[in-house]
Amino acid sequence: MSEIEKLRQRIKDLEQQLLESQCKSAAREKIAQMSSEVVDSNPYSRLMALKRMGIVNNYEKIRELSVAIVGVGGVGSVTAEMLTRCGIGKLILFDYDKVELANMNRLFFQPHQAGQSKVEAAAKTLQSINPDVEIETHNYNITTVDNFYNFIDTISTSSLLGGPVDLVLSCVDNFEARMTINTACNELNLKWFESGVSENAVSGHIQFIIPGESACFACAPPLVVAANIDEKTLKRDGVCAASLPTTMGIVAGFLVQNTLKYLLGFGTTSYYLGYNAMQDFFPTMILRPNPNCDDSYCRQRQAEYAAKPKVEQTLSVADADEGAIHEDNEWGISLIDETESINEGNATSEISTGIKLAYTVPQVVNTESQEQVTKSDGPSLEELMAQMKQI
Amino acid sequence: MVDESTRKTLSSIPLLQTKAGPRDKDLWVQRLKEEYQALIKYVQNNKSSDNDWFRLESNKEGTKWFGKCWYIHNLLKYEFEIEFDIPVTYPTTAPELALPELDGKTAKMYRGGKICLTDHFKPLWARNVPKFGIAHAMALGLGPWLAVEIPDLIEKGVIAHKEKSAE
Numbered sequence: 236m237s238e239i240e241k242l243r244q245r246i247k248d249l250e251q252q253l254l255e256s257q258c259k260s261a262a263r264e265k266i267a268q269m270s271s272e273v274v275d276s277n278p279y280s281r282l283m284a285l286k287r288m289g290i291v292n293n294y295e296k297i298r299e300l301s302v303a304i305v306g307v308g309g310v311g312s313v314t315a316e317m318l319t320r321c322g323i324g325k326l327i328l329f330d331y332d333k334v335e336l337a338n339m340n341r342l343f344f345q346p347h348q349a350g351q352s353k354v355e356a357a358a359k360t361l362q363s364i365n366p367d368v369e370i371e372t373h374n375y376n377i378t379t380v381d382n383f384y385n386f387i388d389t390i391s392t393s394s395l396l397g398g399p400v401d402l403v404l405s406c407v408d409n410f411e412a413r414m415t416i417n418t419a420c421n422e423l424n425l426k427w428f429e430s431g432v433s434e435n436a437v438s439g440h441i442q443f444i445i446p447g448e449s450a451c452f453a454c455a456p457p458l459v460v461a462a463n464i465d466e467k468t469l470k471r472d473g474v475c476a477a478s479l480p481t482t483m484g485i486v487a488g489f490l491v492q493n494t495l496k497y498l499l500g501f502g503t504t505s506y507y508l509g510y511n512a513m514q515d516f517f518p519t520m521i522l523r524p525n526p527n528c529d530d531s532y533c534r535q536r537q538a539e540y541a542a543k544p545k546v547e548q549t550l551s552v553a554d555a556d557e558g559a560i561h562e563d564n565e566w567g568i569s570l571i572d573e574t575e576s577i578n579e580g581n582a583t584s585e586i587s588t589g590i591k592l593a594y595t596v597p598q599v600v601n602t603e604s605q606e607q608v609t610k611s612d613g614p615s616l617e618e619l620m621a622q623m624k625q626i
Numbered sequence: 627m628v629d630e631s632t633r634k635t636l637s638s639i640p641l642l643q644t645k646a647g648p649r650d651k652d653l654w655v656q657r658l659k660e661e662y663q664a665l666i667k668y669v670q671n672n673k674s675s676d677n678d679w680f681r682l683e684s685n686k687e688g689t690k691w692f693g694k695c696w697y698i699h700n701l702l703k704y705e706f707e708i709e710f711d712i713p714v715t716y717p718t719t720a721p722e723l724a725l726p727e728l729d730g731k732t733a734k735m736y737r738g739g740k741i742c743l744t745d746h747f748k749p750l751w752a753r754n755v756p757k758f759g760i761a762h763a764m765a766l767g768l769g770p771w772l773a774v775e776i777p778d779l780i781e782k783g784v785i786a787h788k789e790k791s792a793e
């Protein structure tokens with residue numbers, strides 16, 4: 236290493252230390268109880284004013300609540316910051332990614348954090364913004380088998396009192412992780428919000444999933460907000476996804492607003508809220524669960540909900556009429572036995588104004604004409620593994 | 627849309643029957659046997675049509691898969707390591723196939739070298755749960771990806787041919 240390089244490295248280290256010490260010296264002491272006193276040293280005065288104005292009955296309740304955030308990227312990090320500034324009791328963060336310079340078109344993370352794990356970098360910043368919030372971090376991918384058991388265990392025991400978290404927020408960017416959260420929350424009977432921004436960055440949505448009561452993520456193919464862009468003119472050559480800090484910030488705002496409304500009991504919580512950035516259109520709807528949902532726990536939760544006394548059923552049938560998924564939905568064609576077989580199927584169905592299914596799935600499929608694997612007998616797994624190795 | 631040759635390849639891979647994921651104990655063993663049967667048939671098909679292009683194997687539990695795939699361009703063989711985990715929600719969700727050594731070399735990848743799939747992959751997979759398996763994911767996902775991306779990466783000089791001592 237040359238002398239100049241050494242000096243450069245030294246300057247970088249010192250800058251880092253300086254920044255950290257500045258953060259430390261600026262950090263405030265913990266506050267035991269939220270006060271509504273309006274003085275410039277009280278970080279909660281404007282929040283407690285919600286109580287004085289009669290918007291929220293007991294804002295201090297937020298200090299007892301625990302929220303899990305899965306995915307600390309463009310939406311999740313902003314979500315975490317908002318809840319931290321609101322004085323949430325505890326945040327449990329999950330992500331397995333590192334901060335990259337390519338993330339700097341989004342909010343929250345800063346260039347000097349590049350290379351750090353997202354959960355650790357986020358925890359540091361959040362802790363310095365509000366030391367009253369307890370932050371727990373988990374640096375792993377929840378979709379693999381081992382991590383999934385850890386994930387289930389964590390969200391069912393990580394509240395401030397050692398019980399299940401009050402709410403799970405999905406801020407992930409892929410179908411696999413969403414389906415994993417769905418599986419976990421159906422099994423544990425936990426309420427959660429799904430959130431997402433489209434890969435073309437000009438639409439997004441949030442969806443409130445109460446197992447058995449509103450449609451789960453497996454009840455139907457993913458919902459998309461129609462952005463009124465001709466798919467044929469959308470060029471995907473050379474890139475996977477685009478992103479905008481605006482769309483992500485708006486979706487995070489929707490997500491936290493509805494989280495607060497649900498947790499603190501004010502206003503009406505949206506079951507589905509979409510955002511079409513091209514036209515500034517915000518569709519809403521309620522989606523009932525699919526009685527034939529693939530997820531057996533979803534069906535079990537539906538039966539439990541149906542058995543509840545009617546007064547406890549918050550979602551009335553009249554409310555739910557809009558956008559119901561019917562058993563006999565004719566969901567297009569598919570498959571590879573006919574000549575028609577592999578194509579996009581017929582036009583995707585609109586489920587509510589401005590909201591459609593990403594794709595359609597047939598209820599009954601015919602596979603008779605194609606060869607299937609032999610179901611029983613035959614060679615053992617070990618023999619097959621050995622055979623595969625020897626090819 | 628899926629092109630004619632992919633369609634033909636897909637229809638020659640045996641369909642699976644058991645809907646089971648890695649948490650399903652005995653049923654998962656049955657599913658794994660079906661996965662291996664379909665993969666063996668697919669590789670044999672490839673060999674007999676002179677289009678052998680990958681090998682895969684898994685850990686004992688069938689949850690972690692690894693192997694090699696290769697692509698011939700101008701008579702030169704370019705080889706890459708493949709790896710992926712079976713997600714806990716499999717087969718409802720497809721495995722995310724990754725080529726870790728190409729991570730960061732192309733925009734058509736997500737973190738960790740997971741390949742970016744075309745718009746039709748997910749609908750087609752969803753319509754064919756649980757009949758599609760790993761062999762189908764390879765044929766429908768990785769095969770077409772290599773055919774588009776590798777010549778482009780070679781052209782751009784991002785990847786170069788490596789002499790291999792052993793073939």
Ligand SMILES: [Zn+2]
Pocket residue numbers: 450451452453454524525528529530533534
């Ligand atoms: Zn469901």
